[in-house]
Amino acid sequence: MNLYEPMPMRVRNIINETDDLSLKSLELVFEKKTDEDRFFKNFNVGQFCQLSLFGKGEAPFGVASAAWEGKFVRFTVQNVGSLSGAIHGLAPGDFIGLRGPLGNGFPLQKWKGMNLVIIGGGCAFSTLYALTKHITHKAHRKDFGKLTIIYGARTSGLCLYKADIESWYDRSDMEIHQAIDVPEEGWDHHIGYVPDVVKRVAPPSSNAVAIVCGPPVMTRYTLPVLVDLKYPPEMIITSLEKRMKCGVGKCGRCNIGPKYICKDGPVFSLSELKQLPQDI
Ligand code: FES
Numbered sequence: 001m002n003l004y005e006p007m008p009m010r011v012r013n014i015i016n017e018t019d020d021l022s023l024k025s026l027e028l029v030f031e032k033k034t035d036e037d038r039f040f041k042n043f044n045v046g047q048f049c050q051l052s053l054f055g056k057g058e059a060p061f062g063v064a065s066a067a068w069e070g071k072f073v074r075f076t077v078q079n080v081g082s083l084s085g086a087i088h089g090l091a092p093g094d095f096i097g098l099r100g101p102l103g104n105g106f107p108l109q110k111w112k113g114m115n116l117v118i119i120g121g122g123c124a125f126s127t128l129y130a131l132t133k134h135i136t137h138k139a140h141r142k143d144f145g146k147l148t149i150i151y152g153a154r155t156s157g158l159c160l161y162k163a164d165i166e167s168w169y170d171r172s173d174m175e176i177h178q179a180i181d182v183p184e185e186g187w188d189h190h191i192g193y194v195p196d197v198v199k200r201v202a203p204p205s206s207n208a209v210a211i212v213c214g215p216p217v218m219t220r221y222t223l224p225v226l227v228d229l230k231y232p233p234e235m236i237i238t239s240l241e242k243r244m245k246c247g248v249g250k251c252g253r254c255n256i257g258p259k260y261i262c263k264d265g266p267v268f269s270l271s272e273l274k275q276l277p278q279d280i
Pocket residue numbers: 243244245246247248249250251252253254255260261262263
């Protein structure tokens with residue numbers, strides 16, 4: 001199998017996530033059954049894929065769907081450049097290339113029986129959305145303890161996955177805290193930045209793991225809050241984003257010291273990050 005050869009995927013569905021149309025979710029299906037089988041045999045929630053369009057390039061995107069949802073893969077793409085702009089221009093039925101699944105994903109086996117606090121911001125919430133979908137499935141929910149979600153966006157219009165998140169408020173087996181930066185009429189959840197909300201509502205650190213994915217500034221200020229709340233460094237987990245090229249540990253584009261984000265990550269614990277030569 002050629003690691004650099006993209007699999008042909010077809011766009012099945014497109015969802016406009018935000019009021020300003022800057023974020024869209026695309027559901028992709030496999031053209032070849034062999035590709036589909038291989039993907040789902042190897043897929044762990046928390047992994048990423050390289051998406052490519054001919055003549056535009058290739059870039060990494062976190063998988064925003066859980067395996068139980070069906071034989072498709074969801075990605076949430078922010079329109080920030082020529083490739084993402086071209087992806088936003090796709091329509092149902094169009095083709096796109098995919099390499100993956102890549103990276104390590106979340107170590108779910110290690111978290112069995114533990115309380116989870118999932119902390120996300122902006123479009124980096126996509127893999128945490130997949131994680132939440134995985135955990136809340138009836139086949140998996142009993143494997144984990146208390147589930148707390150803390151999710152921030154700049155405005156209510158920029159919140160992702162609105163219908164699902166709204167439905168999470170009705171579940172008795174999870175606690176959800178949404179925040180926006182400044183007050184808005186009709187918004188009756190938290191106001192403020194994610195690290196401050198974490199300070200106020202994060203559950204006790206005993207038998208708990210905190211998973212943080214967000215813009216770098218959010219992550220930078222949230223990790224010390226969790227340390228102050230006595231979460232052990234090996235129980236503070238984050239997913240790193242870095243420029244990638246090969247995605248399979250060959251080109252050296254994504255390394256921090258001896259670790260390759262694409263192969264050893266993108267999911268690392270704070271204790272692992274502390275051993276790397278630079279901070280995140
Ligand atoms: S992207 Fe090539 S080594 Fe990680």
